[in-house]
Amino acid sequence: MDCTRVLIFTGGELSPTFIDEIKPDDYIIGADRGALFLIEHGVTPHLAVGDFDSITPEQLELVRKQSGQVIECDPVDKNSSDTEMAFDHALDQSPESILILGGTGSRLDHTLVNIHMLIRGLQHHVKCSILDSSNYITLTGSSCIVKERGYTYVSLLPLTPEVTGIELTGFEYPLHNATLRMGQSLGVSNRLLGDEGTVQIEGGLLLIIQSKDK
Incomplete structure (x- = not known):
């Protein structure tokens, strides 16, 4: 499947205003808590991915029921962050651009690795950006x-x-x-x-x- 833009909602700082970024033709991925955020705001993600260790079993069941597709992994036996897993699936869509929302927050390590992920976008000739309430980051x-x-x-x-x-x-x-x-x-x-x-x-x-x- 080819699409123009992929939006990744992941588990950092998320604002309800981010929902306004969604356009009708976007392919939407929710990574871990980002999938729950989308569903709670009336958006059905095309794909929910992650170990879902930051949400309750009841919330996970909601994600399973209200997502187009769900890919779950073991929280211990994995080599990629939830955001990187979402990013890999975003690249599989052969988009022109990828926008990451919730990719920054209190965990500096996660913020930095998400910024470094923009390099992989350049390597695949895909324009990638990170958006939060105070910053728009590209490379x-x-x-x-x-x-x-x-x-x-x-x-x-x-x-x-x-x-x-x-x-x-x-x-x-x-x-x-x-x-x-x-x-x-x-x-x-x-x-x-x-x-x-x-x-x-x-x-x-x-x-x-x-x-x-x-």
């Missing part, structure tokens, strides 16, 4: 158009030891043939001048984080 290895989404800041952080040949247009603080290295804050807290800006790089992987204060 580029070449060029990216950054659109105004209601966030205050745009920060650029290298996900490789260095990112070279950075060109920014449409930003308050432009960069020309710049290099960013891990541990530097040069790319933090830039701003768009209008409805969109362009980021181009020659080498490396660059995180683009649109953010706002709560």
Whole structure:
């Protein structure tokens, strides 16, 4: 099955406003508690996946009854997080893009591994992003158009030891043939001048984080 976009609702911080992100043609995956969240908000996930160790047996039964398909795994005998399992199934749909909701939260380890998962999207030529209440995170290895989404800041952080040949247009603080290295804050807290800006790089992987204060 090929689709335009896959939405993954997973078990981090989830907001009812995320339901507004769903479009009619989206393929929707609920990972663990994310599946319950969808059902509680009147959305039937096409697929629910995970070990479901963060919900009660009664809630799991609800997920089983109200999901299009359910894939369960043992919480101990598994090598992937619930979000990664959902991400693997998302890639199987051959989408143009994947949006992860609930991929950030109090567990920094889970947040970081979900951000690292964006690399796998690039490797499969699929645009992948993470959305939470204060941030929109994406990754580029070449060029990216950054659109105004209601966030205050745009920060650029290298996900490789260095990112070279950075060109920014449409930003308050432009960069020309710049290099960013891990541990530097040069790319933090830039701003768009209008409805969109362009980021181009020659080498490396660059995180683009649109953010706002709560």
